[in-house]
Amino acid sequence: MKDIRHLLHVAAAFVVVIIGFLIARHLVVPKSFGRIGHYRADAVDEIKALPLRYAGEQACAPCHRAQAKAKASSRHKGIRCESCHGALQAHAEAPSSLKPAKPKEGEMRAFCARCHEKNLSRPAKFPQVDPREHNPGVACSQCHPPHQPK
Ligand code: HEC
Ligand code: HEC
Ligand code: HEC
Ligand code: HEC
Incomplete structure (x- = not known):
């Protein structure tokens, strides 16, 4: 009998912890969680309501045909x-x-170097130059038209 009482104490402690957990969960889990899957359903509408920032490539062509x-x-x-x-x-x-x-003339070299500066981690076939040695002091766009680099 003494031993069983001992176990009941432990079981009661478990019940208290589990109920505490369920109450805490009820308080902190957002209302729409789980309605359409394992996430907060309201997040979908919130993201949908964000203003678009990028127009996409096809939006530019009608007005900027040449580029x-x-x-x-x-x-x-x-x-x-x-x-x-x-x-x-x-x-x-x-x-x-x-x-x-x-990109302005004065910033052009740094702008193009973002993608074209020689870097061992880039694929060897990717066109790369060392901006310190490659025609220093002249904007890249003077020799390479940015919309049709050659
Ligand atoms: C690799 C980068 C790059 C891409 C991609 C690019 N541009 Fe440009 N664009 C430039 C730079 C740099 C200039 C400034 C050129 C200068 O001042 O000499 C420029 C200039 C322009 C100008 C001003 C007029 C002119 O031709 O200089 C327009 C308009 C333009 N771009 C539209 C576009 C459109 C539309 C697209 C997509 C079809 C596009 N660009 C893609 C880098 C780019
Ligand atoms: C409805 C027509 C229209 C659309 C669509 C459009 N543009 Fe323009 N864009 C213009 C006009 C008009 C100017 C002003 C031209 C000027 O000031 O000489 C301009 C100017 C620019 C310039 C600056 C040119 C300069 O000399 O400073 C760039 C760069 C440019 N547009 C890029 C884009 C890109 C990239 C897109 C697609 C995301 C785009 N435009 C979509 C009409 C449009
Ligand atoms: C966002 C990255 C990016 C930017 C910014 C960028 N490029 Fe490129 N560039 C590329 C890619 C990608 C290629 C094509 C590589 C390939 O075909 O393997 C390329 C190709 C080139 C080539 C090789 C053309 C040839 O036929 O050999 C030149 C030259 C070049 N770019 C110059 C420029 C210049 C000048 C600027 C700045 C106005 C610039 N790039 C900005 C990514 C970029
Ligand atoms: C005075 C003209 C001039 C200027 C300025 C210039 N280039 Fe070049 N670039 C060339 C010529 C010519 C070639 C082809 C011969 C060579 O590889 O040197 C070339 C080749 C390249 C290549 C191709 C390399 C390859 O392996 O295919 C890239 C990428 C490049 N340039 C990017 C740039 C960038 C980025 C800038 C600005 C930081 C720039 N260039 C400034 C004239 C110029």
């Missing part, structure tokens, strides 16, 4: 307009509402 056409047949065809010009949904909707960023 789109040049790029489509160049080695830069795989790079999206907005990777170089920044997020432009607002500009695509209303062009005068926002002046798109454009």
Whole structure:
């Protein structure tokens, strides 16, 4: 009998802990959790309501035909307009509402070097240069048109 009482104490302690856990869980788990899967269902609507920032490549071509056409047949065809010009949904909707960023002459070398600076971790076949030795002091775009680099 003495031994059983001992076990009952332990069982009671377990029950208290489990009930405490269930209460805590009820208080901290968001209401919509689990409604459509193992996550907070309200998050879907919250994300949907965020404003779009990127317009996507196809949005630019109707107004910037020359740049789109040049790029489509160049080695830069795989790079999206907005990777170089920044997020432009607002500009695509209303062009005068926002002046798109454009790398300036003075920043061009650092801008292009982001992708083209010699770096052992890049695939050997990827076109790379050492900006300190490769025509220093002149903006890359003077020799390589950014929409159709050669
Ligand atoms: C509805 C037409 C329209 C759309 C769509 C559009 N643009 Fe423009 N964009 C313009 C106009 C108009 C200007 C202003 C031209 C000027 O000031 O000479 C401009 C200017 C720019 C400039 C600056 C040019 C400069 O000389 O400073 C860049 C860069 C640019 N757009 C990139 C883009 C990109 C990238 C997209 C796609 C995400 C895009 N635009 C979508 C009409 C558009
Ligand atoms: C690899 C980066 C890169 C990509 C990709 C790119 N641009 Fe540009 N773009 C530039 C740079 C750099 C300049 C500035 C050139 C200069 O000042 O000489 C520029 C200039 C422009 C201009 C100003 C007019 C001109 O031709 O100089 C427009 C408009 C423009 N880009 C639109 C676009 C559109 C539309 C796309 C996609 C079809 C695009 N760009 C893709 C780097 C890029
Ligand atoms: C977001 C990364 C990125 C940026 C920024 C970028 N490039 Fe490129 N560039 C590439 C990729 C990707 C290729 C194609 C590589 C391939 O085909 O294997 C390329 C190819 C090139 C080539 C090789 C063309 C040929 O036919 O051999 C030149 C030159 C070049 N880019 C110059 C520039 C210049 C100048 C700038 C700055 C205005 C610039 N790039 C900005 C990614 C970039
Ligand atoms: C004075 C003109 C000039 C300037 C400025 C210039 N380049 Fe070049 N670039 C060339 C010529 C010419 C070649 C081809 C011969 C060679 O490899 O040197 C070339 C080749 C390249 C290549 C191809 C290398 C390969 O292995 O296929 C890349 C990438 C490149 N340049 C990127 C740049 C970048 C990035 C800048 C700015 C930091 C820049 N260039 C500035 C003239 C120039």
